[in-house]
Amino acid sequence: MDSRNRSRRTFLWQGALTAGGVACLPVLGRAQEPPVEVDGGPDLVVINAKIYTQEERQPRAEALAVTGDRLLAVGSTERIKALATKRTRVIDAEGMTLVPGFIDAHTHPADSGVSELMFVDCNRPAVAEIQAAMRERAAKTPAGQWVAGFKFDDTKLKDGPLTRTHLDAAAPDHPARVLHRGGHTAIVNSAAFKQLGITKDTPDPEGGKFGRGSDGELTGFVAETALKVVDRGTRTPAVGPRERQAGVKLISEMMTAAGLTTVHDAQASKDDFQAYQDALAAGQMLFRTYLLVVPELLADLQRAGVRARMGSDRLRIGGVKLFCDGSASERTMRMSRPYVGRPNDYGILVTTQDKLNDAVLAAHQAGFQVGVHANGDVAIDMVLTAYELAQRLAPREGTRHRIEHCTLVNPELLKRIAAAGVIPTPFYTYVYYHGDKWAQYGDERVRWMFAHRSFLDHGIRVAGASDYVPGPFEPLMAIQSMVTRTDYAGRVWGENQRISVAEALQICTLHGAYASFEERHKGSLAAGKLADFVLLEGDPHEIDPGRIKDIRVARTVVGGQTVHPAAESGGRQTR
Numbered sequence: 001m002d003s004r005n006r007s008r009r010t011f012l013w014q015g016a017l018t019a020g021g022v023a024c025l026p027v028l029g030r031a032q033e034p035p036v037e038v039d040g041g042p043d044l045v046v047i048n049a050k051i052y053t054q055e056e057r058q059p060r061a062e063a064l065a066v067t068g069d070r071l072l073a074v075g076s077t078e079r080i081k082a083l084a085t086k087r088t089r090v091i092d093a094e095g096m097t098l099v100p101g102f103i104d105a106h107t108h109p110a111d112s113g114v115s116e117l118m119f120v121d122c123n124r125p126a127v128a129e130i131q132a133a134m135r136e137r138a139a140k141t142p143a144g145q146w147v148a149g150f151k152f153d154d155t156k157l158k159d160g161p162l163t164r165t166h167l168d169a170a171a172p173d174h175p176a177r178v179l180h181r182g183g184h185t186a187i188v189n190s191a192a193f194k195q196l197g198i199t200k201d202t203p204d205p206e207g208g209k210f211g212r213g214s215d216g217e218l219t220g221f222v223a224e225t226a227l228k229v230v231d232r233g234t235r236t237p238a239v240g241p242r243e244r245q246a247g248v249k250l251i252s253e254m255m256t257a258a259g260l261t262t263v264h265d266a267q268a269s270k271d272d273f274q275a276y277q278d279a280l281a282a283g284q285m286l287f288r289t290y291l292l293v294v295p296e297l298l299a300d301l302q303r304a305g306v307r308a309r310m311g312s313d314r315l316r317i318g319g320v321k322l323f324c325d326g327s328a329s330e331r332t333m334r335m336s337r338p339y340v341g342r343p344n345d346y347g348i349l350v351t352t353q354d355k356l357n358d359a360v361l362a363a364h365q366a367g368f369q370v371g372v373h374a375n376g377d378v379a380i381d382m383v384l385t386a387y388e389l390a391q392r393l394a395p396r397e398g399t400r401h402r403i404e405h406c407t408l409v410n411p412e413l414l415k416r417i418a419a420a421g422v423i424p425t426p427f428y429t430y431v432y433y434h435g436d437k438w439a440q441y442g443d444e445r446v447r448w449m450f451a452h453r454s455f456l457d458h459g460i461r462v463a464g465a466s467d468y469v470p471g472p473f474e475p476l477m478a479i480q481s482m483v484t485r486t487d488y489a490g491r492v493w494g495e496n497q498r499i500s501v502a503e504a505l506q507i508c509t510l511h512g513a514y515a516s517f518e519e520r521h522k523g524s525l526a527a528g529k530l531a532d533f534v535l536l537e538g539d540p541h542e543i544d545p546g547r548i549k550d551i552r553v554a555r556t557v558v559g560g561q562t563v564h565p566a567a568e569s570g571g572r573q574t575r
């Protein structure tokens with residue numbers, strides 16, 4: 001491309017952006033205006049699609065044109081077709097639905113990628129099957145080395161509970177740990193306790209729990225800070241930079257296949273950050289990533305002079321992640337009323353108000369976005385208190401601080417969230433996938449959990465989030481879950497929180513972009529924005545809502561490049 005072409009293209013994009021939409025683009029002008037051809041023409045056009053743009057000015061379209069990694073124009077098939085030249089690739093969508101690329105605003109890609117690569121998949125319906133999988137891995141692992149499983153889910157077991165003794169039988173000569181898919185609890189075996197020096201006389205650490213039977217013996221269950229004690233002593237399978245890079249490659253293939261084009265890593269460590277950079281440099285990271293880093297890195301970032309949002313549209317540092325309470329799916333979140341059937345159990349707090357205030361203020365004053373993990377209403381109240389205090393002490397415009405998960409709300413919390421401009425990221429696949437867990441909260445409380453309807457009604461820009469591994473990451477399952485509030489077994493949970501397909505799409509696209517300050521660049525389809533989009537074989541607006549999750553993702557495009565499927569298909573390429 002010569003400089004003349006480059007400046008011409010720049011001009012077109014600026015024109016589109018400064019006028020705030022596509023209306024000013026000559027190609028989309030009134031019918032009598034001849035289409036203006038960009039020199040050389042666009043790199044790619046998609047025609048005959050049913051496009052939902054997420055743009056107020058032009059909500060529907062049929063076709064789009066891409067130059068480089070940006071959208072050049074969005075409009076009718078007739079007009080976009082007229083833009084194509086000999087060098088333009090043309091994809092005929094043949095009536096398929098096209099939406100902006102999905103954004104998962106809270107997930108753990110690098111971490112889950114390594115787990116997918118290295119750990120035993122314990123997402124199995126019977127204790128014996130988990131034992132068999134762990135036994136098989138133990139047979140290939142030198143005695144004394146750790147055998148690690150993940151994606152275990154107590155409520156998906158036909159039998160159980162899974163205990164230390166089951167793991168002793170499967171791996172008598174190896175320390176073994178089976179992590180719950182929620183990530184806050186695990187089951188470990190006797191060899192593990194022995195190696196860690198933990199006995200039945202070891203007291204529970206503050207904010208944590210070692211499960212004990214009626215005889216006082218350890219059951220193998222470890223929760224919250226007790227799991228941290230186990231983790232610190234755990235030498236899980238040797239994971240180095242190479243495995244972590246391979247993990248990012250694998251998870252980016254899995255997630256883009258489901259239609260995700262941007263993912264927010266909600267707890268990025270130094271190792272994760274390096275893994276993303278390695279995979280990106282090797283051309284293996286297919287999605288875009290926005291990072292909330294662990295608080296330990298804040299001082300280092302400040303020392304290095306790194307400011308919030310440093311990076312590129314492929315990989316960006318944005319915020320700091322903190323923790324306040326336990327988990328929704330593992331029933332340890334801190335609430336003002338106890339769990340059903342457990343009158344003394346209100347859940348777990350992992351910090352104090354004072355500590356939280358200090359940590360929030362430090363990140364806030366450093367200019368970073370803050371995202372605090374808070375599931376229960378007590379924890380959400382604490383986080384809002386910390387945000388309100390930080391704002392009083394060091395007022396700052398447009399902080400867009402977040403409450404990660406923000407599971408259980410009430411009218412008063414909703415008002416404070418709206419007033420503070422805070423972004424909640426509630427689980428978007430939980431109602432469908434984790435239905436069996438909601439009985440422990442009771443019907444009345446579930447009406448205020450994952451409260452997508454309430455957030456929208458309060459004008460809160462709620463973003464979509466899987467928290468994968470804890471929740472499945474498939475955005476189409478998420479849309480079905482938010483729209484139907486019905487679980488996999490057909491049970492309805494909090495139907496008052498149902499939202500429309502259009503609202504669910506907005507949450508999964510534009511609101512996700514807003515959560516990372518990137519709504520000017522992604523989350524909707526308009527000239528000048530990044531060419532991130534997904535072709536779907538069905539229209540979620542028209543299909544039976546109970547089957548939305550079965551719609552096939554035909555093609556995922558990130559920055560104008562098809563990243564799924566690996567071998568091009570999805571729409572007929574006419575040249």
Ligand SMILES: [Zn+2]
Nearest residue numbers: 106107266467
């Ligand atoms: Zn998380």
